[in-house]
Amino acid sequence: MNEVQLFSTCLAEEFFPEVERASATILQRLGLKVRLLKSAFCCGQVAFNEGFRSEALDLARRFMAACDPAMPIIVPSGSCTSMIRIFYADLPFEDAELTAKAAAIRPQVYELSQFLVRVMKVKRLGARFEGAVAYHPSCHLMRELNAREEPMALLSGVEGIRLVEVRDREECCGFGGLFSVKFPHISGAMLSDKIDRIRQSGAQVVVSNDCGCLMQIGGGLSRAGADIKVRHLAEILAAR
Amino acid sequence: MAVSPKATDFFAASEAGAADHELQRKLESASARHLEHFAEVRDEFTPYENERATARAIKENALGRLDELIVELTEKLTDHDCKVFFAASADEAREYIVKLATQCGARHVVKGKSMTTEEIALNPALERAGIEVLETDLGEYIVQLRGEPPSHIITPAIHLSKEDIGELFHEKFRVSYTPEPEKLTAEARTRLRESFLRADFGITGVNFAIAETGTLVVVENEGNGRMSSTIPEVFVALMGIEKVIPKLSDLPHFLEILARTATGQKLTTYTNFLRGPRADGDLDGPREMHVVIIDNGRSAMLSDPVLRESLMCIRCGACLNVCPVYRHIGGHAYRSPYPGPIGSIVSPSLIGSSTAYLPFASTLCGACKDVCPVHIDIPRILLHLRWKETSSPAPPPWPHDAHRARAGARMFARLARYPRIIRFLGHIAAVLVKPFAENGWIGSMPPPFANWTKVRDFPAPRPGHPRPANSAGKSIRNGRS
Amino acid sequence: MADLSDIVARVKDALGSSARGDLAEIDANGAPLHALSANDRAELATQFGHELKSVAGDYLGICRADEAAARIAALAAETGVRTAAIGEGVAIDTGAIATALETEGISVLRTAPGVDADNRTQTLRRVADADMGIAEADCAIASTGTLAVVSTVSRPSSLTLLPPSSVILVNVDRLVRDIAAAVATLGANEIANHRVTLITGPSRTADIEKRIVLGVHGPKSLHVLIVWPRDE
Known part of the structure; x- marks a missing residue:
């Protein structure tokens, strides 16, 4: 394998644009040619999760038209990866050709850390990052993709890093996509617990693989006036 | 406990729950204790994973030929002199039981814990018929005294502290206040023992029907189910059609996992095998035994290939304990006898359209799916129900701001088909909100993002403006966010 | 009002044409019952005792059949029992126990077969008023510390439910390894024809702040004696 596709996701494009470059940098350092998937913008999860299946189908078609099923597709998000890799199977594509294409694409889609550890078999990327870092595992990454070890393995390989533990770190931050604006009171109560535990951990930086969690936790930290930053895992792994 | 919520009650109730830190503290500590016990018994029981898989396979098989199994069960129960009644709806089940109690001249009904009787709102109907109904599970007894429905399917009074219960007993029974669980339990024992001995009609639910x-x-665990099915002259067992398992040898697989996940025990204190009324000369058991088998939406669930899986539930309650939403709003907010993740997938079918929001009230975090002893893929079913609700001819009426958020998401999804347009709009949005950003975050946003900034800041969009590549390590103190 | 055919029709419709042939036949049979050696039984007894204690049961250990009456009479006397209710045994002669209790000055209620509807309520009350209920279990499960009692005319299950103190004897031959073995030992026939209860420890609740309290509705204490009938 010498070439991969990179789909940076809509949230990263709009709110965390450095994620795309950082992810590309990491992949290129491993000797891979990186093709950016720019003719698609969103995997369709936001529509799918709200029950707007025809909109989700449209976006899925657009995404599939953009990619080459013969080549791995790297997504720096556990949530978007789950959508494509797992939930595209639940989308009722009308024609057999699209269904076949979805079946071909799904196993080619990898979340960044899983691709690095499981496919490329690397853990140390020569990254260097100074600071106390708390890792926040995103729910889809852990429970849909079953990636519990990979991000930690990669973070442990970063020079200068000091990893700190957040109590109950596997508990959801309360983002949940549109849940966060439909049920702000519940989402906010969950976030508030998360912020308290992050503050108790002594972390200077919170790292996650999902821009949704970064928006939620970052927004909570900013609102609380905490001097703690949020960073995407790719940024840490690309830092030197 | 009639559940007749107004359509948007969930929003108000969950808001109240989310603001109740005391409630969250109680739920957190009770859940933590439960999860500790569960982890202990699970870790020392190596066949646990196999038992989960076997139990699931048995349920899958049983649901696949449920029609045959119902016939077989009915024949056997009838052979045992049980009277079997079929109820298509909650109304039919409730009317049958009330009529039966009236005909028997029942005056004192004792009930073991049964979520299905909550589902059919049996207690108020019996009371209207002038019959005293006593919940005898300690937790149920406590919430009944408070005039509340249970807030958890295994631990009905999980939302109350021992102090709350001490005050309740003090007020209701005029006994001196004590928060000690031992003394409170002893008080309830004395009172309920007398009730059992004079009860003429007993009702319980059913966990498995072989x-x-x-x-x-x-x-x-308490012995109240045993009491309710042993002492009264007439006994009614109420069960959903999905409770049937084929064979006696299937049962141990369920017993091995149910208590472990439900309460962290290896086996519950009492496992009662009931077969029919007492024989001539027997001391124990009722003179008449009725079995009410209820559909009430279950066959519709069975016909839906995705939703069918939710009928595998053995009501262990573990998904409630791990659910961060449940733990932040409490069971009452769900406005259904079945709260939490499992409640969110079964309530729309069993309780009705007033619970149509529940599938949406989840972050899809998946903790429920991980803990479920029969591996029910709850998040996938939630997604399926969201789609069904959205495409139904009468979708639930959303509160204004939630409606706006959904409309916004739909609009976004439609625009996102045209990457160039959506990127252009993204750039415009970034320029528009830039003046309001401080350190990269915005404190107050207009709709449809207004709800976002109610509780946290919003990230300033900056498409095409990444942080310098090497800044992650160096600039954590002076960069944005 | 619905009847069996309505419900079956609904379920049939719901299942549609989904092929039943595909349903995997579940081989859920319990472990085969091996004949256990005396050593195996001693081991199971130890495990049973350990598990019983972990559910707050009182394990009285193993004794010979001819010692059981004295052991139980002593326990009753020690715990201030004034009335005891006792049923017929399964493999053990409970008559000797009743006599030993009476010798201690304890009044004994023997649950006689053939209770009629008229005196049922009174009999239940008398059992409930007894300080101690004594019964023999049909089977005991080592892996969970559980006793299986089959309710019959001469051995009503109220004996292990109503009195605050419950004493259960079990013959060592009736110890089995796990729940599956117990269910297999009791057998479909026995279970189809009787009320059976599996008892694991004293009655308990965790309904107040998930704190465990014993003796909610059933017995507050459970004492178990394993009886070894032969000289092995």
Whole structure:
């Protein structure tokens, strides 16, 4: 394998644009040619999760038209990866050709850390990052993709890093996509617990693989006036 | 406990729950204790994973030929002199039981814990018929005294502290205040013992119904299910059609996992095998035993290939304990006898359209799916129900701001088909909100993002403006966010 | 009002044409019952005792059949029992126990077969008023510390439910390894024809702040004696 596709996701494009470059940098350092998937913008999860299946189908078609099923597709998000890799199977594509294409694409889609550890078999990327870092595992990454070890393995390989533990770190931050604006009171109560535990951990930086969690936790930290930053895992792994 | 919520009650109730830090503290500590016990018994029981898989396979098989199993069970129960009644709806089940109690001249009904009786709102109907109904599970007894429905399917009074219960007993029974669980339990024992001995009508739910032997299995810890099915002259067992398992040898697989996940025990204190009325000369058991088998939406669930899986539930309650939403709003907010993740997938079918929001009230975090002893893929079912609700001819009426958020998401999804347009709009949005950003975050946003900034800041969009590549390590103190 | 055919029709419709042939036949049979050696039984007894204690049961250990009556009479006397209710045994002669209790000055209620509807309520009350209920279990499960009692005319299950103190004897031959073995030992026939209860420890609740309290509705204490009938 010498070439991969990179789909940076809509949230990263709009709110965390450095994620795309950082992810590309990491992949290129491993000797891979990186093709950016720019003719698609969103995997369709936001529509799918709200029950707007025809909109989700449209976006899925657009995404599939953009990619080459013969080549791995790297997504720096556990949530978007789950959508494509797992939930595209639940989308009722009308024609057999699209269904076949979805079946071909799904196993080619990898979340960044899983691709690095499981496919490329690397853990140390020569990254260097100074600071106390708390890792926040995103729910889809852990429970849909079953990636519990990979991000930690990669973070442990970063020079200068000091990893700190957040109590109950596997508990959801309360983002949940549109849940966060439909049920702000519940989402906010969950976030508030998360912020308290992050503050108790002594972390200077919170790292996650999902821009949704970064928006939620970052927004909570900013609102609380905490001097703690949020960073995407790719940024840490690309830092030197 | 009639559940007749107004359509948007969930929003108000969950808001109240989310603001109640005391409630969250109680739920957190009770859940933590439960999860600790569960982890202990799970870790020392190596066949646990196999038992989960076997139990699931048995349920899958049983649901696949449920029609045959119902016939077999009915024949066996009838052979045992049980009277079997079929109820298509909650109304039919409730009317049958009330009529039966009235005809028997019942005056004092004792009930073991049964979520299905909550589902059919049985207690108020019995009371309207002038019959005293006493919940005898300690937790149920406590919430009944408070005039509340249970807030958890295993631990009905999980939302109350021992102090709350001490005050309740003090007020209701005029006994001196004590928060000690031992003394409170002793008080309840004395009072309920007398009630059991004079009860003329008993009602419990059913955990498993074995078709092969015509046996109803009721598991419990306190002995109240045993009492309710042993002492009164007339006994009614109420069960959903999905409770049937084919063979006696299937049962141990469920017993091995149910208590472990439900309460962290290896086996519940009492596992009762009930088969029919007492024989001549027997001391124990009722003179008449009725089995009410209820559909009430279950066959519709069975016909939906995705939703069918939710009928595998053995009501262990573990998904409630791990659910961060449940733990932040409490069971009452769900406005259904079935709260939490499992409640969110079964309530729309069993309780009705007032619970149509529940599938949306989840972050899809998946903790429920991980803990479920029969591996029900709850998040996938939630997604399926969201789609069904959205495409139904009468979708639930959303509160204004939630409606706006959904409309916004739909609009976004439609625009996102045209990457160039959506990127252009993204750039415009970034320029528009830039003046309001401080350190990269915005404190107040207009709709449809206004709800976002109610509780946290919003990230300033900056498409095409990444942080410098090497800044992650160096600039954590002076960069944005 | 619905009847069996309505419900079955609904379920049939719901299942549609989904092929039943595909349903995997579940081989869920319990472990085969091996004949156990005396050593195996001693081991199971130890495990049973350990598990019983972990559910707050009182394990009285193993004794010979001819010692059981004295052991139980002593326990009753020690715990201030004034009335005891006792049923017929399964493999053990409970008559000797009743006599030993009476010798201690304890009044004994023997649950006689053939209770009629008229005196049922009174009999239940008398059992409930007894300080101690004594019964023999049909089977005991080592892996969970559980006793299986089959309710019959001469051995009503109220004996292990109503009195605050419950004493259960079990013959060592009736110890089995796990729940599956117990269910297999009791057998479909026995279970189809009787009320059976599996008892694991004294009655308990965790309904107040998930704190465990014993003796809610059933017995507050459970004492178990394993009886070894032969000289092995």
